[in-house]
Amino acid sequence: MEMIEIDGPRMVASRVALGTWAIGGWMWGGTDVRESIRTIRSAIDRGVNLIDTAAVYGFGRSEEIVGKALAVGGLRERMLIATKGGLEWRNGKISRNASPARIRQEVEQSLRRLRTDRIDLYQLHWPDPMVPIEETAATFGELLKEGKIRAIGVSNYSPAQLDAFRAIAPVRTIQPPYNLFERAIEADVLPHAVQTGTAVLAYGALCRGLLTGKITAATRFNGDDLRRNDPKFQQPRLAQYLAAVSQLDRFARLNFGKTVLALAVRWILDQGPTIALWGARRPDQLDPIGDVMGWSLGRDAMREIDGILAATINHPVGAEFVAPAASPAARSVA
Ligand code: NAP
DSSP states (O other): OOEEEETTTTEEEESEEEEOTGGGOTTTTOOOHHHHHHHHHHHHHTTOOEEEOOTTGGGGHHHHHHHHHHSSTTHHHHOEEEEEEOEEEETTEEEEOOOHHHHHHHHHHHHHHHTOSOBSEEEEOSOOTTSOHHHHHHHHHHHHHHTSBSOEEEESOOHHHHHHHHTTSOOOEEEOBOBTTBOGGGGTHHHHHHHHTOEEEEBOTTGGGGGGTOOOTTOOOOTTOGGGTOGGGSTTHHHHHHHHHHHHHHHHHHHHSOOHHHHHHHHHHTTSSEEEEEEOSSGGGGTTHHHHSSOOOOHHHHHHHHHHHHHHOSSOOOSGGGOOBSSTTSOOOO
8 A cells, every 4th residue: 555644743644545425325325334334444454544534424424334443453543534524414405514613513523423532634524605714724723732633634625715724724635526537626726735745635536436447328326326416427428438438448458457447546646645535335346456556657648548538528527516505595415
């Protein structure tokens, strides 16, 4: 496993981290607790020492499952737990709330669900236009001083928002969407992170399964699975993305003896101070981790990959559809 140091609190994290949104069940068609726990422990066996969760995932369920999985055998001490707050939910509808009172309340609830006395990395989940950044940042700074959290991160932030937060409290990580198909951060967030030594936790590393090579035009999703509404999974756009996946897979096999999945995760790791958040809910989904390590993509390969993307995808679309409502009155994604 390749490792990266998160500046400041001297935390050394694995460059592949386990993402546990799907493990919470909500927006992923349900969850299986025993299988989820086996997945978390399997990730640890494979050298992963960072787990990303959030209070809102499964409305507390994901955090509870992470807490339960790490509660035995001294696992908690071996792991870094990253969680997020600043969203609230009512009757299945979510909205942003980064007020000091909400953050304080959420930290206490997250600590309890995670069965721990400190959160290694506490992240603001989404910017909240209703609350001044300085107020949220001051609360995060207090939590740091109190020892309830060891490091601060932000998610879905612009560089300007990051700077405003950082003027009040130290920010060590930023968590944006980033994968071969969702590259908006290359224009601003990524160069800013490189310049400021901020680690980038890239979410949706597999583009919600699209970059694994297992999705076909016939794939169907159940229940509340977000991919039923994900613009990339709708025709005619889906056909373009599937053509890209197929060509990337051929390219990876011919040039590196790898699959498109390994290529996709390697590509993220080769872009800078990045950590790939890999969402998995079954142990076997983590089997390819080894294929990602110990090689890299050169400039020529990067150029060829860009050529494949440009030739296959005419109407690229980002990950904006996951954004929650900015205020309780507005519509939610759920
Ligand atoms: P992802 O990692 O791109 O994709 C996860 C899905 O890919 C899994 O649920 C699984 O789908 C499929 N998959 C994983 N490994 C596979 C394999 N080996 N073979 C075939 N399919 C495989 O998407 P994500 O979970 O949305 O993103 C990763 C993490 O980023 C999240 O869990 C969360 O921690 C974080 N995140 C953060 C934000 C934010 O706003 N900060 C937003 C989104 C995500 P099936 O189980 O259905 O097969």
